[in-house]
Amino acid sequence: MSAAQRDPSVTGRPEAPLLRGQEGYSDNVTGRKRQARRWELLFIVSTLVGIVALGSLLYNVLDSAYGLVAIDVKVDPASLARGGVALEALPASELATLLREKLKKRDLKTIEKEQPLAARSTEDLLGIVQTKVVGVDVVGTWVLSDSLLRRRAIEAELARTHPNATLTFKSWLRPAFLSSQQSPDPMLSGVRSAILGSLWTILVTIVVALPLGVAAAVYLEEYAAKDRRLTQVIQTNINNLAGVPSIIYGMLGLTIFVRLLEPLTSGAWLTGATSATANGRTILSAGLTLALLVLPLQIINSQEAIRAVPGSLRQASYGLGATRWQTIWAHVLPSALPGVLTGTILSVSRAIGETAPLVVVGASTAIFQDPSGPFSKFTVLPIQIYQWTSRPQAEFRSIAAAAILVLLAMLLSLNAAAVFLRNRTQVRH
C-alpha cells in the first residue's frame, strides 16, 4: 500500500487505518499504557503496604521487648553478703531470714499473703530482696531502637538525672519470665500461670470441640439428606455462627456456663462446696465457651476433610457388606483424619488468641498460683497481654511485648504443625 492510498482525502475511505504521525491520527495507546503502569504500581504498592504492616507489627513488638533499663540502687548489695557468700548465691532459707530482718512488718505481711515466704523459690525470694531491701528501682526503660541508636544521649541524660544508676541491656523475654508467677512488679513478673491457664483452657476446648465438630460434620456429610429443609437450616446456621462476634460468645458463656451451670462448672458437685462459695468463673467455663466459639470452624473444616475422601473407598466398603457406620469408622474417618487434625489445629490457634470472650466470662487478673485443674480460677496469655498493655508504665509495655512474643511462638509452632500435617496428607493421596 502506498501512502496515497491510505490518505482519506485521496481514497475517500475515512475508515482506513491510520498510522502514527499521520494527520487525523489520535494515539490513545500511549496514554492507556501509562495508566496501566500507574495502576500496576498502585496494586504493587498496596501489597507492599500489607507486608510493611506485618513488618511494623513484628518490629514494634520486638522493639518493646528488648532494650536498655536504668536501675538505681538504694543499698549496696555487697553489704548484704552473709558469711562471705554473695547475695546472689544465698540459699532460700537465708534469703527468707534476711527478708524477715530487713522488711517492715506490714510489707512482710503483704508478701506472705500473696504466697508464704517458705513456699517461694530461691529466685523469687532473691527478686523480692532486690526490690524491697536493695531497693532496685527502675528509673527508666528504653525501646530497642532508641537503645541502639541513641545510647550516648541516654547515658548523658541518665548521668544528669540519676548519677548512681546503672544502665543495663535487658531482654524482657528471658527464662525467668516464663517460669515465674505474675507480680505487681514488672521486673519480676512472669507468665507461668498464664501459659498454664491457656494450655488448660485449650485442652478443655479440644476435648469438647473436636468430637462434637467431627460428629456434626459426619452427620452432615454422610447421613443428612442434602435437600432436606432441616439439613439446610443446620448448614446455614453454622455459616452464620462463624460470623458472630466473639464477644457475643462471651456473653453466652457468662450466662450459661458461669451462672446457669455454676454448680457444675465450679466443681461444687465434686468438692461438696456450698453454693455460697461456688464460682463458675473457671477454666471449664472458659474452655466450653471457646469450644462453642470454634465449633462452626471445626465443623466446616472437618466437613471439607470428609468430603475429600474419595467415594470409591465408601463403595468398596459397602460392597464388602459393611454397614454405614462401619464404613465411616473404619474407612472414612481414618482417611479424613489428617485433614480433620489440620482443621483442629487451626481452630486451636483461633482459640488460643481469643481475649474478649474470656474477659466477659471472667478470667481473673490477679492469679499467683498455677491452675490445678478445670475448676481453678485462671488467667490466660492474651488477657495478661491486655492487662499489661492497659497500664501506662513503660515497663508493663515491655512485659506485654515479651508475653506477645511467647503467644506468637505458641501460634507459630501450632501452624508449623498444621503445615507439616498438610504436607503429609498430600504425600499420601
Add this chain to the structure above:
Amino acid sequence: MVEPQRMKPLVDRGALSTVTDVDFAARLRPQRRPWEAVIESGLFVAALVSVLTTAGIIYVLGYEALRFFLLPQVTLTEFVTGTVWQPSIDQFGVMPLVSATLLTSMIGMLVALPLGLFIAVYLSEYAAPRTRGVLKPILEVLAGVPTVVYGFFALTFVTPILQNIFGRNVVEIYNTASAGLVVGILVTPLVASMSEDALHAVPDSLRQAALSLGATRHEMALRVVVPAALSGLAAAFIVAISRAVGETMVVAIAAGAGPALTLNPFKGAETMAGHIVRISGGDLSYDSVDYKSLFAIGLLLFLITLGLNLLSQRIVARYREVYE
C-alpha cells in the same frame, strides 16, 4: 439383581455345611442393627448443638435485654434516641456507642476495602505463581495474629505516629483514628483473600477475550474481571464490615474508655464491643442495671452483624454469575 438360579449353588454349599436353608434365608434378610440407629441419632444431636448455640445466643441476649427494657428507668425511645450513655445517672442512650462503632468501622473500611481489593487484584491478575506463593502465606500470618496484639500495635505504634504527625494536643492517647486504622489492617487479609477467591472464580475465557480485543492488563482487570466478580466482592466487603463492627480488643485497648458522642477521630470514644469488655471486666453484680444493659448492647451488636452476614449470603446467592 440376584437370579434364583444363581442362588442355587450357594444353597447347595449351605446344605453341605451345617447351615440349613431356613438359616440362610434369615441371613439374607436385613439385620436389625440398633447401634446404627443410636449412632445416627447421636451424630444428629451433635449437629444440633450449633442450632442450640444460636438459640442460646438469641435467648440469652433477648431475655436479659428484655429485663433491661422492663426496668422503670429505661425506655426503648431513650435507648434509640438518647445521646448520653451513663448508667450511673440513668442515662441510657446508645447513640454514643453506635457512633463510635460506626466511626472506627468506617475508618477501618477506608483502609481495608481499597487495600484488600488491590492486593486481591495484584495476586489474582498480576503476580507470578512464585510471588503468589510467597505473598499468600504472609497474608495468612497477618490474619492469624491475635487481635490483642493488634491492640498493642495500635496503642504503642500507630497512636504515637499519629501524634507526631498531627500534634500531641490534637491527637489524644486513646483515639478512634488509631483504632480504626488498625481495625482496617486487621480485616485487610480477610477482604484480600475473599476477594481473591471471587476474582479467581472468573473464567479465563473472559480475560483472554478482553486481552485479544487489545485491552491492557489493568483494563482487563478493572473493566472485565472485577465487574464479573462483583457479587463475590460485595459479599467480601460486607463480611469485612461485619467483622470490623464486632471487633473488640483493638478498640478496647486503643479507642478509649468512656462513651462519647463525637465525630472527631482524634478523640477517645467507646464502641459497643469495647464497652461490653470494659464493663464486664470489672466486678459486676448479676442484678445490676449495668449488667443487664450490656445484653441490650450485645443484642444490638448481634443483630447488626447477623443482618450484614445474611445480606452478604443473599448477594452471593442472588447475583452470582455462574460460568460453565
